[in-house]
Amino acid sequence: MSKIYARVTETTVAERGTAALRIGYGTLWTLFLLFEFDERLTAWGPNAPWTPTMERAYEAQIPMFGWVRAWITSVAGLGGGGFEAFYALALVAGVLFTLGWRTRISSLLFCFVVVALENRSPLITDGGDNVLMIMSIFLCFTRCGRHWSLDARRLRTRPEPEPDELPQWRLELAAAREQMANVLHNGAVLVIAFQVCVIYATAGLYKVQGSMWQDGSAMGFVLRLHWFQPWPGLDSWLLGHTTLLALAGFVTVFVQIGFPFAVFSPKLKYPSLVVLAGMHLSIAVLLGLPFFSLIMLVGDAVFLSDRVWQAVERRVAGPAYAENMNAIAKPTLVFDGDCGFCTSSIRLAERWCRPAVRFVPWQDLDLEAHGLTYEAVTTSVQWLGPRSADRGIPSGSAAVARTLLRSRWPFRLAGALMLVPPISWLARLMYRLIANNRYRLPGGTPACAVAAHSAQRGGDLGGGPDHPGAGPVGVELAEGDHAD
Amino acid sequence: MAATVLVTAVLVACQLTATFLYNAPSNVVSKKYAAQVSWWMTPLQMQNWQLFAPNPISENVEIDARASVGPTAELTPWVNLSAIDTAATNGNPAPSHMTMNALRNAWLKFMQTHTSTGIAEADQPLAATAQGYLQNLVLTYLRPRESGRIDSIQVRFTTTLLSGEGRTAAQTAPQTQTLPWWVVSQ
Numbered sequence: 001m002s003k004i005y006a007r008v009t010e011t012t013v014a015e016r017g018t019a020a021l022r023i024g025y026g027t028l029w030t031l032f033l034l035f036e037f038d039e040r041l042t043a044w045g046p047n048a049p050w051t052p053t054m055e056r057a058y059e060a061q062i063p064m065f066g067w068v069r070a071w072i073t074s075v076a077g078l079g080g081g082g083f084e085a086f087y088a089l090a091l092v093a094g095v096l097f098t099l100g101w102r103t104r105i106s107s108l109l110f111c112f113v114v115v116a117l118e119n120r121s122p123l124i125t126d127g128g129d130n131v132l133m134i135m136s137i138f139l140c141f142t143r144c145g146r147h148w149s150l151d152a153r154r155l156r157t158r159p160e161p162e163p164d165e166l167p168q169w170r171l172e173l174a175a176a177r178e179q180m181a182n183v184l185h186n187g188a189v190l191v192i193a194f195q196v197c198v199i200y201a202t203a204g205l206y207k208v209q210g211s212m213w214q215d216g217s218a219m220g221f222v223l224r225l226h227w228f229q230p231w232p233g234l235d236s237w238l239l240g241h242t243t244l245l246a247l248a249g250f251v252t253v254f255v256q257i258g259f260p261f262a263v264f265s266p267k268l269k270y271p272s273l274v275v276l277a278g279m280h281l282s283i284a285v286l287l288g289l290p291f292f293s294l295i296m297l298v299g300d301a302v303f304l305s306d307r308v309w310q311a312v313e314r315r316v317a318g319p320a321y322a323e324n325m326n327a328i329a330k331p332t333l334v335f336d337g338d339c340g341f342c343t344s345s346i347r348l349a350e351r352w353c354r355p356a357v358r359f360v361p362w363q364d365l366d367l368e369a370h371g372l373t374y375e376a377v378t379t380s381v382q383w384l385g386p387r388s389a390d391r392g393i394p395s396g397s398a399a400v401a402r403t404l405l406r407s408r409w410p411f412r413l414a415g416a417l418m419l420v421p422p423i424s425w426l427a428r429l430m431y432r433l434i435a436n437n438r439y440r441l442p443g444g445t446p447a448c449a450v451a452a453h454s455a456q457r458g459g460d461l462g463g464g465p466d467h468p469g470a471g472p473v474g475v476e477l478a479e480g481d482h483a484d
Numbered sequence: 485m486a487a488t489v490l491v492t493a494v495l496v497a498c499q500l501t502a503t504f505l506y507n508a509p510s511n512v513v514s515k516k517y518a519a520q521v522s523w524w525m526t527p528l529q530m531q532n533w534q535l536f537a538p539n540p541i542s543e544n545v546e547i548d549a550r551a552s553v554g555p556t557a558e559l560t561p562w563v564n565l566s567a568i569d570t571a572a573t574n575g576n577p578a579p580s581h582m583t584m585n586a587l588r589n590a591w592l593k594f595m596q597t598h599t600s601t602g603i604a605e606a607d608q609p610l611a612a613t614a615q616g617y618l619q620n621l622v623l624t625y626l627r628p629r630e631s632g633r634i635d636s637i638q639v640r641f642t643t644t645l646l647s648g649e650g651r652t653a654a655q656t657a658p659q660t661q662t663l664p665w666w667v668v669s670q
Contacts, residue, residue, distance in 0.1 A: 008489060039580050042624060049586070049620035054613045061610065062527050072527060115528065123589040123617065124581045130531050137528060180488050187492040194500050202507040202533040209509075210538030217648060221542040224646050226566060227588050230573045290578050 008186045009179040016309035017302040018144035018189060019100070022107070024298030025135060026098030029114060032291050033091050044075060044120045045083050052076035055120065071112070072119035090117055100149020107144065111136040128292030131299060134195060141188035143181055147309075189302065196299045197260040200276070204256030213253055216246025223286065230288035238286075252279055263303055273300055315405065315416065331385030333403050334370075334377055337361025341438045342381070353407035380435055397424070397431035498524065507533060546642040547587055549622045552665070553632035562640070565625045590618045591641065602663035619666050636667045 036043055046052065055076040059069060078086055090113040097103075097110035114136040118129045145151040212218040220242060222228070223235045238245065255262075255275045262268035277297060284293035335342045338361075346359050362377035371393060372382055383399035394402060397418060404415025418427045434441070502524040505514040514521065525531075548562040569587060573579045597611040598604055604611035622637055640662040647656050 009485060035578055036580055039582050043582050049624055050617055054617055057613050064527050123593060124585045126585055127535060134529055179485050183488050183492050187496040190496055191499050195503060198503050198507050199533050203535050206534045206537035212539045218540050221646055222536055222540045225541060226544045226570060230576055230579060288573055288579050288584060
């Protein structure tokens with residue numbers, strides 16, 4: 001019991017997952033408002049077909065607290081200027097929430113504008129708006145600003161006050177506040193996860209009751225509805241594949257119903273999430289409901305573990321991450337110092353891509369100590385970075401891709417793409433082609449290549465003044481330097 | 485702090501139970517606690533996940549409208565409003581809410597509150613609202629296309645059941661439902 005108590009008060013679950021929800025929903029809301037900008041007056045303004053009188057009559061049917069009624073009918077009471085101001089506020093709220101500026105405040109503001117605007121014209125909204133509204137409420141209770149936010153940056157840069165400078169009561173208050181925030185966050189995450197499960201499970205449970213989902217004809221009807229037909233050509237092509245459509249329907253229903261159980265097993269969870277992501281993206285394109293589908297897709301992010309998000313973090317962070325890792329590991333690209341083309345390529349890369357990577361000619365290395373062979377280093381560049389022992393040393397295009405990943409934009413993106421099939425296969429082919437012909441390519445003679453790297457050794461290759469420990473690289477590259 | 489944990493736990497338990505009962509297919513428990521569940525969930529957490537379920541809609545609806553214009557009460561030809569939406573949707577990766585959802589929901593709401601001849605059902609307090617909304621929405625399509633003063637409008641729905649197993653040609657023939665003329669208050 002005390003273990004559980006400590007867990008809910010001292011730790012938080014899915015901190016990065018909720019941050020992903022914050023960024024996802026904030027971005028989608030902002031984009032949605034921008035896309036709807038030209039139609040904002042017809043859709044939500046004072047002269048919308050759904051008049052303020054209708055809005056009040058509609059809400060009067062539902063019993064609710066006075067403050068809730070005032071909240072959800074607030075936009076209906078606005079005149080022309082007031083409405084424009086509200087729309088601008090809604091945009092600002094979306095941006096602030098996405099950026100995580102004073103998240104406690106901006107999440108409340110975000111929740112306020114989303115609920116208020118979505119309820120102005122309930123008859124033009126769909127399930128996506130529904131989810132956005134509910135999630136904006138739940139997110140107010142989470143600590144979704146702890147990562148990837150302006151708040152996080154502010155806390156990182158602000159020096160922490162010495163504990164003995166503060167009076168005791170303030171320390172106690174801060175600790176209690178921290179615990180309370182954790183408890184609320186954990187409760188809200190459970191509620192969010194449950195809500196997503198309920199959406200999938202009910203959607204699936206209602207479908208199995210339908211004869212068309214049972215006999216596999218449902219998708220064939222959906223794709224013929226004029227209400228949802230942005231790409232009629234694509235629809236008629238798909239309609240020719242009845243078996244495929246029936247299978248897609250069955251898989252959708254199975255995964256939806258199974259989702260609440262699948263989340264408890266990583267082996268089932270991740271494949272289910274992939275299937276659901278495929279479903280959402282198909283809906284986005286085929287039925288012309290991108291916001292609906294993407295809002296649903298973002299909700300799934302709460303199920304990705306912090307470990308997965310940390311891996312994403314590392315991938316995206318690039319040089320900043322590599323610099324933080326300096327003390328532990330410094331990735332190194334081993335190249336052929338006798339090859340003029342290689343040396344000049346690396347000089348170009350340093351100038352344009354500015355990777356946070358050390359370049360070391362293999363001639364300066366004790367090959368055996370780093371698990372390298374003469375064959376390997378003379379045929380392709382080798383990557384010595386943080387890695388698990390069971391995996392081999394990345395080389396060739398994979399090593400180039402990792403260098404680009406630690407470069408500045410937009411090279412980082414190119415690096416990420418180069419690691420993804422089928423682009424990675426193409427990159428491998430290209431690398432082989434270039435590597436096999438490198439002596440024919442421009443870039444100077446072997447002799448000047450050797451001179452070039454020995455002249456630069458203390459400067460560029462070893463890193464600038466930011467990396468005082470880098471020094472003459474060949475000597476201090478110990479095993480612990482690149483082991484994870 | 486124990487109190488915070490307890491209160492949060494109770495609130496979360498209520499939330500999960502209410503969400504489940506609200507969304508689950510109607511059953512003895514959800515019927516018994518319908519009032520409490522509705523109090524907890526409406527209006528901020530109203531939701532409906534019967535997306536294309538139990539069976540998807542399997543009919544296409546074309547909505548047309550015409551107007552009586554100006555002092556001579558001249559009749560305009562029927563304007564196909566659905567075709568206007570289709571044209572705006574075609575090849576558009578992100579169609580707007582007005583284009584995608586407005587006509588469909590206005591039609592659904594109208595059909596829920598009116599008889600097949602377009603007369604308001606007596607037990608539907610929102611019938612007048614549904615009609616007024618459909619009328620206003622239709623006017624947003626007609627006004628840019630009509631320079632004269634629109635005095636009254638008429639709407640018709642043409643419903644075509646999609647062909648499928650066990651559906652005869654007679655069943656899949658288009659059915660037209662023409663609504664009475666509505667006077668437009670200026």
